Amino acid sequence: MQPVRTFSDLVSRLSSQGRRLRVAVINAADESTVTALCKAIDKGFARGILVGTQPNEALKACLSPYSEHITYLPAADEDEAARMAVELVRNEEADILMKGLLHTDNLLRAVLDKQHGLLPPGRVLSHITVAELPDFPRLLFITDVAVIPQPTDEQREWQVRYIDALCRNFGISAPRIGLVHFTEKVSPKFPLTLHYRALAEASAQGAWGATIIDGPLDVRTCLDPEALRAKGIRSPLRGYADALVFPDLESGNSFYKTITFFAHATVAGILQGTTAPVVLTSRGDDARSKFLSLATAAISLN
Amino acid sequence: MQPVRTFSDLVSRLSSQGRRLRVAVINAADESTVTALCKAIDKGFARGILVGTQPNEALKACLSPYSEHITYLPAADEDEAARMAVELVRNEEADILMKGLLHTDNLLRAVLDKQHGLLPPGRVLSHITVAELPDFPRLLFITDVAVIPQPTDEQREWQVRYIDALCRNFGISAPRIGLVHFTEKVSPKFPLTLHYRALAEASAQGAWGATIIDGPLDVRTCLDPEALRAKGIRSPLRGYADALVFPDLESGNSFYKTITFFAHATVAGILQGTTAPVVLTSRGDDARSKFLSLATAAISLN
Numbered sequence: 252m253q254p255v256r257t258f259s260d261l262v263s264r265l266s267s268q269g270r271r272l273r274v275a276v277i278n279a280a281d282e283s284t285v286t287a288l289c290k291a292i293d294k295g296f297a298r299g300i301l302v303g304t305q306p307n308e309a310l311k312a313c314l315s316p317y318s319e320h321i322t323y324l325p326a327a328d329e330d331e332a333a334r335m336a337v338e339l340v341r342n343e344e345a346d347i348l349m350k351g352l353l354h355t356d357n358l359l360r361a362v363l364d365k366q367h368g369l370l371p372p373g374r375v376l377s378h379i380t381v382a383e384l385p386d387f388p389r390l391l392f393i394t395d396v397a398v399i400p401q402p403t404d405e406q407r408e409w410q411v412r413y414i415d416a417l418c419r420n421f422g423i424s425a426p427r428i429g430l431v432h433f434t435e436k437v438s439p440k441f442p443l444t445l446h447y448r449a450l451a452e453a454s455a456q457g458a459w460g461a462t463i464i465d466g467p468l469d470v471r472t473c474l475d476p477e478a479l480r481a482k483g484i485r486s487p488l489r490g491y492a493d494a495l496v497f498p499d500l501e502s503g504n505s506f507y508k509t510i511t512f513f514a515h516a517t518v519a520g521i522l523q524g525t526t527a528p529v530v531l532t533s534r535g536d537d538a539r540s541k542f543l544s545l546a547t548a549a550i551s552l553n
Numbered sequence: 554m555q556p557v558r559t560f561s562d563l564v565s566r567l568s569s570q571g572r573r574l575r576v577a578v579i580n581a582a583d584e585s586t587v588t589a590l591c592k593a594i595d596k597g598f599a600r601g602i603l604v605g606t607q608p609n610e611a612l613k614a615c616l617s618p619y620s621e622h623i624t625y626l627p628a629a630d631e632d633e634a635a636r637m638a639v640e641l642v643r644n645e646e647a648d649i650l651m652k653g654l655l656h657t658d659n660l661l662r663a664v665l666d667k668q669h670g671l672l673p674p675g676r677v678l679s680h681i682t683v684a685e686l687p688d689f690p691r692l693l694f695i696t697d698v699a700v701i702p703q704p705t706d707e708q709r710e711w712q713v714r715y716i717d718a719l720c721r722n723f724g725i726s727a728p729r730i731g732l733v734h735f736t737e738k739v740s741p742k743f744p745l746t747l748h749y750r751a752l753a754e755a756s757a758q759g760a761w762g763a764t765i766i767d768g769p770l771d772v773r774t775c776l777d778p779e780a781l782r783a784k785g786i787r788s789p790l791r792g793y794a795d796a797l798v799f800p801d802l803e804s805g806n807s808f809y810k811t812i813t814f815f816a817h818a819t820v821a822g823i824l825q826g827t828t829a830p831v832v833l834t835s836r837g838d839d840a841r842s843k844f845l846s847l848a849t850a851a852i853s854l855n
Binding site for chain 2: 384387400431432433440441469471474475478497498499500501502503504505506508509510511512513514516
């Protein structure tokens with residue numbers, strides 16, 4: 252099977268699989284969430300369970316062509332809607348959880364609830380962004396631009412595991428994962444470089460299967476074979492990383508904001524670590540980004 | 554005086570000033586350094602003192618049209634060349650120090666030498682990058698992508714001072730400086746945000762003259778008025794920052810590598826804190842980047 256290398260590939264792949272996943276949407280009351288859901292239904296890979304606040308008349312008109320794939324479940328308030336949607340996922344009555352118009356804190360409270368939530372004990376919550384960039388020939392997987400401020404070694408190992416798995420869901424049989432730092436030097440002054448080295452060595456010894464992990468490398472030596480040559484550095488990634496693991500949230504977020512603002516990237520994002528994929532986009536995200544996040548959530552169940 | 558808003562403006566400004574600055578180049582033995590120097594001489598804002606290794610025949614031919622603006626000063630080795638060039642600057646026989654073909658460590662040893670170097674006691678060494686980006690209407694000033702891994706509050710205050718001064722050298726009479734963090738929330742969990750808030754308040758009270766400082770803001774809320782609106786945030790920068798101060802080297806370097814690789818930025822860079830500007834470009838930089846760094850060094854003496 253060919254790997255999925257563009258968002259257009261991704262949508263085609265999901266359409267051709269002919270499997271509708273059940274998406275529990277909490278408060279589907281904003282235009283971009285409803286538009287994203289309609290498009291996913293239209294492309295044949297989703298059905299919607301709309302929990303909580305009902306769409307207004309304008310949005311209902313937008314949903315009406317898809318009524319056979321939509322059910323409604325009213326709730327008393329935001330908190331109840333979040334709890335009910337999480338419960339649907341726990342009971343395997345929904346495959347994907349999606350945020351609509353509610354405060355992120357309220358959604359996270361329901362997702363992270365120790366008794367009734369979606370994060371198994373001992374699992375680390377993190378986030379992956381998938382980006383499509385003009386003039387760049389493949390999708391780029393990035394972690395973590397949203398959740399863990401300063402990952403411990405253990406948290407980082409989970410991040411690598413998650414991004415490796417998501418790359419494989421996209422059909423990349425030997426994912427190339429770059430561990431980002433501002434130089435290529437391993438030094439005890441920057442303890443994360445020691446962990447990077449350990450991960451790279453484990454991968455060289457086959458502990459990660461066909462996955463190739465290397466670092467420390469900077470953003471360019473991960474992605475740009477010419478930069479690698481100019482610096483005279485050897486790396487088993489050879490400048491063709493599929494995925495970047497950032498050292499901390501400051502650098503991950505700065506990368507994310509920069510590719511969306513200066514390089515016109517199109518992005519999708521999902522939470523990691525939960526028992527089912529959670530689409531948790533932010534206010535600024537448009538319908539396309541929410542749709543692609545839903546598509547990413549769907550393929551992560553492959 | 555109009556502010557300098559593009560690199561082309563910068564070169565015109567320097568040419569029109571009609572002042573040749575004396576550039577001490579250590580080991581001018583590589584093509585990009587020699588080309589950069591020739592162009593600066595050609596544009597009328599430099600003369601060269603070539604210390605150490607002499608250019609080979611091909612490079613000498615390239616220099617020959619400019620012989621009246623060039624002097625040669627042989628040295629026994631790299632270390633001696635670096636020491637001699639630094640000495641020229643200390644004796645006010647040169648205005649700018651420029652790295653040619655030698656190890657950065659050797660140059661830095663001479664520059665940072667406590668007795669015979671260029672960094673006064675108590676001064677903080679840092680670095681500023683100036684970037685020109687397609688579709689972005691002004692030059693962007695960035696610190697620090699190269700020197701201080703994790704600035705203390707005191708070091709950060711120096712960084713703000715340096716970047717404020719350089720913006721003014723470029724003719725920006727009220728520089729707008731954004732202090733970058735991954736969210737806009739001030740929180741004791743991230744102590745740098747408390748310092749950001751203190752700097753923003755001092756600037757609001759006029760302690761920084763006409764300079765406007767604000768933060769914490771993310772890369773987009775610094776630079777993109779629409780992102781600011783979408784997030785519902787108020788900022789005296791109003792999304793029009795001239796300068797970004799990054800929280801640490803990981804995020805600064807990731808920003809730098811990303812704009813050069815994905816957004817086709819043209820960049821210049823100089824060290825800060827030294828008694829004279831030091832042009833310290835890296836192996837990967839081309840002649841244009843070295844020339845623009847020299848131009849940035851020259852205008853920093855305005």
